Amino acid sequence: MDWVGLKAVFGPPAQGQLPLDCSHDQFLMILAYAVMCAACFATLHVSERAIQVENYHSRQRWQVLGAFCLAGGVWAMHYIAMLALEVPMPMRYDLTATIASLLIALVAGALAMKAITQETLNRPSSILNATAIGLGIVTMHYLGMSALRSEAAQYYEPKSFALSVLLAILSSLVLLLMARELRHGGDALYQFRRGVASVLIGAGLLCTHMTGIWSLHLTMTTNMAMHSTQPENGLQLGLTIALIALLIVGGSISASLADKKLQEKEIDLRRVNLLLDQLDQARVSLQQVAHHDPLTNLLNxxxxxxxxxxxxxxxxxxxxxxxxxxxxxxxxxxxxxxxxxxxxxxxxxxxxxxxxxxxxxxxxxxxxxxxxxxxxxxxxxxxxxxxxxxxxxxxxxxxxxxxxxxxxxxxxxxxxxxxxxxxxxxxxxxxxxxxxxxxxxxxxxxxxxxIPSLKTQACLELNLEQELCNALHEGSGLQLYYQPIVDLRNGQVSKLEASLHWEHPRHGLLTPDRFLRIAEANGLIVDLDLWVLRRACQDLSELARVGLDELVIAVNWSAINLGRPDLVDEVLAVLQETGIVPSRLELEVTENALMGNISNVISQLKQIRNLGISLSIDDFGSGASSLAYLKRLPLDTVKIDRSFIVDTLKSPQDMEIVQAIVAMAHTLRLKVVAEGVETPEQLDYVKQYGCDYVQGNLFTAPQPLGQLSGELRQQRTASDSPVSKPAARVVPLKQKTAKKGY
The missing domain is CATH 3.30.70.270 (Reverse transcriptase/Diguanylate cyclase domain)
Incomplete structure (x- = not known):
């Protein structure tokens, strides 16, 4: 076998040698080009898989398959094109050279796949790898051409030879660039670009072969007989090689597509698993939120x-x-x-x-x-x-x-x-x-x-709550009872303290302490306070009609009601509705109610007092009021809690407390009312220490206005008598007490 490079000449054949005219079978040439394009398309497919797979061994397997696709395609294209060559003399091919050319093609294909699957490939590396791959393809080509055996001598034209080398390098460079450019994608446009790239690369490699063929000159001596001869099995052999190559290409493409689908399914499965994990985490988080308190992290x-x-x-x-x-x-x-x-x-x-x-x-x-x-x-x-x-x-x-x-x-x-x-x-x-x-x-x-009695009590209070609501809305069963407040200066009744009683159809007369707590708990207290205020003003009108227009009625006001923004407007509306002079009305609030809302109610109390209504603090001494707060409040009267009056004669401490309260109130220019006076001794005591008013069962228990009004008129017309006989001056000697509820 003669070495290719030794046959390159730069002039015409030697004297006595004639060049042979060669032609090509067009069908086999088209078939060779089709095989080359298909191989390039398959190589691009396989290179995408080799790049995208994560497993190292799987990537190596795809690289080997891609090398076989590219090498087999180039080698098949070359030999089908060589079979298409028609020369007017018998030809045969050397098996050793043919196999060697296939091995070189495999080496070139391996180099190409290694370059394609690199993470980064800069311009110098691309040119260097393309040169190595192109030289491998050219070596395969000319080694395959040297396998041609005939009586003719082979000579190569240098320029065409150099051009074929350049075309092989350029085609390899395009293959590297397109393979890296088209490594990601899957839509129709992407497949079209891959097909166009395969056609271009196939055309470049076919041109490399044809340029090499053009550089080949076959010559024979003049005495040699020429006759056109073509191997009878050339077409069959070309079709067989093409079929084998296309089977390899088709299998590779199918494997690539199948693996891509599997990978997509695997990716989808991973996404599903990730979503399931996220859902599990979200479920755990939601369960944590749904069953735990976010502030304390305790169960909710x-x-x-x-x-x-x-x-x-x-x-x-x-x-x-x-x-x-x-x-x-x-x-x-x-x-x-x-x-x-x-x-x-x-x-x-x-x-x-x-x-x-x-x-x-x-x-x-x-x-x-x-x-x-x-x-x-x-x-x-x-x-x-x-x-x-x-x-x-x-x-x-x-x-x-x-x-x-x-x-x-x-x-x-x-x-x-x-x-x-x-x-x-x-x-x-x-x-x-x-x-x-x-x-x-x-x-x-x-x-x-x-204990079971708690449930009984709760059921009873629930029933009372509903019945109280009905009584308030229907205006039935509720009535005001009044207890006189006596002015110690003249022994006359100057005020009446109103208290709400409820004539229950089954339980009889209920005192305020029995149902007001229920009203405060369910929000009825606001409406009840307004009902009491309106009824008290109506009773003031009735008192004025019978000549008792100097009496003042004191109305208790709930701590819950105190401080509402609409309170002043509601009080003013009731006064305007009933036509009552504001000075005849006094609002009583408890000490604890004032202390619990001191910062919110001072301005409100001032507005009420500016209307002309008097203000008094009830049950004074039972809470924890401060003198600093007390002097800021717009009060007129202080009512000493009855608990201090009841035990005054038995408890020196209570005596001192009463004296201190009276002294403090007078210092603040406030009037003092002693509540719960039940004996003449208690009356003498509170009078001795300067109380201004007294109130208690010594005079009379709370009664409806109808029972008090006649006695009050009699008191107005009677002559004054000593305070030591208060019952004679306040009401008739026959005492009337309120019926007791349960």
């Missing part, structure tokens, strides 16, 4: 009820005792009102930690909202629940530093037990809540267990 009502239901089911079947403990922080609202809600939230966190630290590991602690907490405990006996409640109250006695202040909070606790106090979650929680309210009513900072 829903989470507590779920665990409570499971525990009840377990203990119902297996036996055992459970306790439900309701906790409410005493006077927590004051913290929010004085220090703000942020400070209140911080306090709740501290309280939650203390409650949790006082419980056992198996106990369930929850925050139901606001300052309400609930604990579910399993216990051998009821005393265990009491011990836990006492531990919690002991924990609460430890000072808490909040907003730079040291404070001690207390808690009221109500307890119900299973199975004694109920069988369902709702029943046990309701009974624990009733016990909690009993703790509050008993003075707070204590624990109470549920």
């Amino acid at each position: 009502r829903r989470g507590f009820n779920q665990i409570f239901a499971e525990k009840l089911l377990e203990y119902s079947s297996e036996g055992g005792m459970l306790a439900v403990m309701f906790l409410d922080i005493d006077h927590f609202k004051r913290i929010n009102d004085s220090l703000g809600h942020d400070a209140g939230d911080e306090l709740l966190k501290v309280i939650a930690e203390r409650i949790h630290s006082a419980t056992r590991v198996q106990d369930v602690v929850a925050r139901f909202g606001g300052d309400e907490f609930c604990i579910l405990i399993d216990l051998p006996n009821a005393e265990e629940a009491r011990s836990l409640a006492e531990r919690i109250m002991q924990k609460m006695t430890q000072p808490i530093v909040l907003a730079g202040r040291r404070m001690v909070m207390t808690t009221s606790i109500g307890v119900s037990t299973f199975p004694k106090d109920g069988q369902t979650c709702e029943e046990l929680l309701k009974h624990a809540d009733l016990a909690l309210y009993q703790s509050k009513d008993n003075g707070r900072n204590r624990v109470n267990f549920y």
